[in-house]
Amino acid sequence: MRAYYANDKKTERAFLVGLELKSGNSLASRESLDELGELATTVGAVVVGDGLQRLVSPTPATFIGAGKAEEFAQLCRANNVDTVIFDDELTPAQARNLDKIFGCRVIDRTALILEIFAQRARTREGKMQVELAQLEYLLPRLTRFWTHLSRQRGATGSIGGEGETQLETDRRKVQVRIDKIREELETVRRQRETQRQGRQRHQWPLASIVGYTNAGKSTLLNTITGASVLAEDKLFATLDPTTRRLRLPTNQNVLLSDTVGFIRKLPHDLVEAFKATLEEVVEADLLLHVVDVSHPQATEQIQAVNAVLVEIGAADKPTLMVFNKVDRFESEDFVRQWLVQYPRAVAVSARTGAGFPALMAELGAALRPIREFLDLSIPHSAAAAIARLHAVGQVIERDYEGEKARFKARLPPHFHAEFAPFIVSEQP
Numbered sequence: 001m002r003a004y005y006a007n008d009k010k011t012e013r014a015f016l017v018g019l020e021l022k023s024g025n026s027l028a029s030r031e032s033l034d035e036l037g038e039l040a041t042t043v044g045a046v047v048v049g050d051g052l053q054r055l056v057s058p059t060p061a062t063f064i065g066a067g068k069a070e071e072f073a074q075l076c077r078a079n080n081v082d083t084v085i086f087d088d089e090l091t092p093a094q095a096r097n098l099d100k101i102f103g104c105r106v107i108d109r110t111a112l113i114l115e116i117f118a119q120r121a122r123t124r125e126g127k128m129q130v131e132l133a134q135l136e137y138l139l140p141r142l143t144r145f146w147t148h149l150s151r152q153r154g155a156t157g158s159i160g161g162e163g164e165t166q167l168e169t170d171r172r173k174v175q176v177r178i179d180k181i182r183e184e185l186e187t188v189r190r191q192r193e194t195q196r197q198g199r200q201r202h203q204w205p206l207a208s209i210v211g212y213t214n215a216g217k218s219t220l221l222n223t224i225t226g227a228s229v230l231a232e233d234k235l236f237a238t239l240d241p242t243t244r245r246l247r248l249p250t251n252q253n254v255l256l257s258d259t260v261g262f263i264r265k266l267p268h269d270l271v272e273a274f275k276a277t278l279e280e281v282v283e284a285d286l287l288l289h290v291v292d293v294s295h296p297q298a299t300e301q302i303q304a305v306n307a308v309l310v311e312i313g314a315a316d317k318p319t320l321m322v323f324n325k326v327d328r329f330e331s332e333d334f335v336r337q338w339l340v341q342y343p344r345a346v347a348v349s350a351r352t353g354a355g356f357p358a359l360m361a362e363l364g365a366a367l368r369p370i371r372e373f374l375d376l377s378i379p380h381s382a383a384a385a386i387a388r389l390h391a392v393g394q395v396i397e398r399d400y401e402g403e404k405a406r407f408k409a410r411l412p413p414h415f416h417a418e419f420a421p422f423i424v425s426e427q428p
Contacts, residue, residue: 014040015076016050018087019064021057031297032264036087039112043119048079062101063094073102085112088265092141110137110267117270125188132181133270139174142167192279204245205367206255208281210309211290212301213261216324218242220290220350221258224359243280249357250364250394250410252371257284264304271311282314286366293323293338293347320362321345327352371410375424378405385422 016036020029029052037047051072053064062069063086076084083105090098090108098106107115114137117130209217225244243257257280271278281287289305291298309315321342326335327349335347346362348355371394378385386405389395392415397408411419 012045012082013048013080014045014083014085015072015079015081016040016047016085016087017064017072018050018052019058020052020054022054023056026054028300031300033087035264036085036109036112039109039116040085042116043112045083048081049075051075058088060091061094062097063088063090066101069098069101076102076104083107085109089267095141109265110269113263113267113270125185128181128184128188129274132178132185133267133272133274135174135178135181136269136272137267139171139178142170142174189279204253204255205285206243206257206280206283207246207286207288207363207367208257208259208284209288209290210259210281210305211261211322212292212295212305213263215261215290215292215295215301216350217258217261217290220288220322220324220348221256223350223353224356225256246363248364248367249360251390251392252364252367252394252410252412254363254367256288262305262308264300266304266308268311271308278312278314281309281317282312284314284317286363287314287317287319288322289319290322290324290350292325293335294325294328318366320366322359323347324350327354372413372416372426373408373410374419374426376407376409376419376422377424378407378422379403380405382422385419389419 016033018029018033018036020026033050033052037050040047051068053068055065059065064072072084075081081102081104084098084102084107086098086106086108088108089110090106095106095108114130114134118134121127121130209221211217221242221244225246243255246254246256248254259278259281260274287309289302291302295301306315309317321344323335323338323342323345326332326347329335339345339347344362346355346358348359373396376389378389380386380400380403386407389407389409389411392411394410395407396410397406399406406424416423
């Protein structure tokens with residue numbers, strides 16, 4: 001058990017509780033609890049202490065056992081704790097029992113993450129997705145908030161039967177709202193499908209940036225495309241997806257999409273609610289998995305991201321590993337170890353732009369198969385066609401000798417008809 005002290009009485013004071021299974025990894029439990037502290041700080045709380053309980057399995061009634069819960073409760077009362085945060089999701093019954101023992105607000109990791117998402121959502125779509133996840137989390141837990149209410153009388157008065165309870169009324173209202181949001185998000189999904197069809201007409205490939213929260217995804221998008229996405233040294237600094245066009249040195253247009261950051265124990269309801277956004281990942285031609293290589297738990301973060309990719313059906317997507325924040329190392333030896341472990345990877349600094357030429361080259365190579373390799377012969381008098389070729393294609397070889405200029409170039413398939421009069425042959 002560790003204790004911290006803060007003098008700020010105006011700020012919500014939080015105590016963290018974690019469970020270490022005897023069959024599990026004690027270091028992983030400690031790291032997860034430390035990350036929970038970062039999440040609590042993100043919503044503005046001050047962590048005044050934390051504790052780990054070691055058990056074979058969670059206790060059905062109180063998760064950590066009544067004795068340990070009472071021990072932690074005494075510590076919380078002594079430190080004027082406002083909120084107790086558990087590192088794992090609690091059942092409604094466990095939450096009710098712990099409320100009574102601690103005598104203050106008790107929430108779990110899922111509720112905390114939902115609170116962060118609610119604070120950070122900016123677009124209408126993002127707010128709807130967060131609200132849906134919150135309501136689906138709340139629905140089975142409504143009993144916890146309405147145990148003090150008795151059954152209401154029916155509308156016909158004394159001659160009628162008992163009316164529905166306030167709990168039943170609220171459950172019905174919540175379910176109606178859930179159904180309404182789902183309908184609206186389905187409309188969003190159809191709109192995204194229309195947008196994807198438009199991209200397909202242009203034959204622009206889509207590369208989606210994925211990674212653990214705070215790995216530097218938004219900074220990478222900003223630096224490489226000149227976008228202005230919010231980028232802060234905080235967990236879940238940005239939630240709303242952003243897509244920008246990127247022109248590669250190969251003269252190829254690519255759409256680069258930033259997505260919500262992943263995290264260990266990401267609530268399933270949240271993944272479901274963000275399905276419309278995460279479709280950008282599922283539909284992508286290439287994933288850029290950004291990793292904060294300076295983080296001590298980088299390996300665990302990679303595994304957490306891969307687990308979410310499995311959940312949304314994107315585990316088999318072609319993936320380019322991007323090891324970020326290499327500017328934090330004076331020696332290249334540490335980063336080189338990662339590149340040996342992941343041969344198809346690049347090391348960059350999204351903040352300084354170091355390693356971007358290699359990243360651009362890998363992007364071009366990974367997305368090259370959708371381009372045709374053509375041998376063209378264009379009259380010198382068709383200057384507009386020659387200029388157009390340089391604008392939309394990647395010219396590999398050029399020869400201006402003779403009556404006609406000869407080119408070997410890679411072109412997106414939808415330009416085939418435009419240059420058909422000049423095509424001599426198609427290269428393998």
